[in-house]
Amino acid sequence: MFPTGNTHMDAQRAFDKASRAQRRSAIVNRLRRQCAECLRLQVHDTTFRAVRHASGVKEIPLEEISATVEPARARQFDADFRPSGKRTRARWERLWVAEQRGEVIPPISVVRTHAGYAVIDGHHRVSVAKSRGAITIDAVVSAA
Template structure:
C-alpha cells in the first residue's frame, strides 16, 4: 500500500490500481486460453445446490483469511474472483471505504456463509475488495456455517460444480458410504451418470437372480464389495489401470464387457484388442 501523505488521493489511486489489475488479469487469461470462469466469483446458491444443502448454524464473529473468500450470494458481477472491481460502478463507495481504512477508522465486520473451508459473502464485498487492495491477509467476519452432503474440497472454478452436482446425484442413486464412497471418483461428470445406470442395472439383475428385494443402500454396498473391488484388483494385477482412477478403469472395462457380450466373440484376439485400447 503506497502512501503519499494525502489519504483521499491515495484512495483514488488504490481503486485505479485495482481496476488495472483486474483488466490485466482478464487479458492474461485470454492470452493463456484459460476457461471463461477462471476469474468469476463462485455463486453461493449454485455451490450449495451442487453439494446438497443439509442445514446451517450461526457461529458468530471470527477472523477469516481473505483468500478463503471465493464467492458471493448476489454480487458476483461487480467484482472478479480476487475481488477486484470489474467496472467503475462501485468506485464511489469503494474509495470511501479505502479512505476510511487509510485513516484507521473502525470498519464493521463483513457477513459470510462458510461451506467447508470456503467463504461466501452475504454483506461486505467492498470491504473485502479494499482489504485485498491494501495487501491485508485476514478480515473480521460474522460467520454462518452451512452443512452440505458433499465435501466442497476440489472446487476452484464454476465449472467444477458440474462434477459435484453429478456426483451428488450419483450418490443419491447409489448411496455408498465411508471408504466405498471415497473410492468412486471421476473427472468427467457424465461418467457418474453412466456408472449410476450401470449399478442400477447390476442391482436389478441381482434381485432377479436371488428372487428378493433389496434397498438401494444394500445393493450399492454389495456392488462395491462383490463387483467393483474384485474387478479393480484384477485390473491392477493386469497393469490395466494406467492414469485412470479406479472408478474410471472399472467403468471402461464394464463397457468393454458389454461390447464383447454383444459381439459374441471371446477369443485371444479380442482380449488383446481390449488390452491395446487400455493404453
C-alpha cells in the same frame, strides 16, 4: 505505491491500480485461451436466508473467501475481489479512506461452504482489505 498525503487521491490511485490488475488478468486469461469462467467470482447457491447458526465475530483468512451469494456482486468483482467497474468506485474509495484513517469497519457476513467462505455482506470491504494486503478480516460466520 507511495502515499501522497492526500487520502482521497491515494484512494483513487489504489482503486485504479486494483481495477487495472483486474483488466490485465482478464487479458492474460484470454491470451492463454483459458476459460472466462475461471476469473469470475463464483456464486454459491444457497438459501442462506434460513441460516441455522451464526457465531460471533471472528477473524477469517482472506484467501479462504472465494464466492458470493449475490449474483449481482459477481459481476462487480472478479475471483480475487478486484473491482471490475466504475459502479463500485465511490463506495470502494470511501472504505479505503476510512480504513486509512483507522476508523472501525464493521465485520463482513459470510456463510461457510465446502470450498471456504461465500460473502453475504461486505464485498467492498473484502476487496479493500485484499488490495491493502491484509491477511485476515473480521467476519460473522453463518452455517449454511
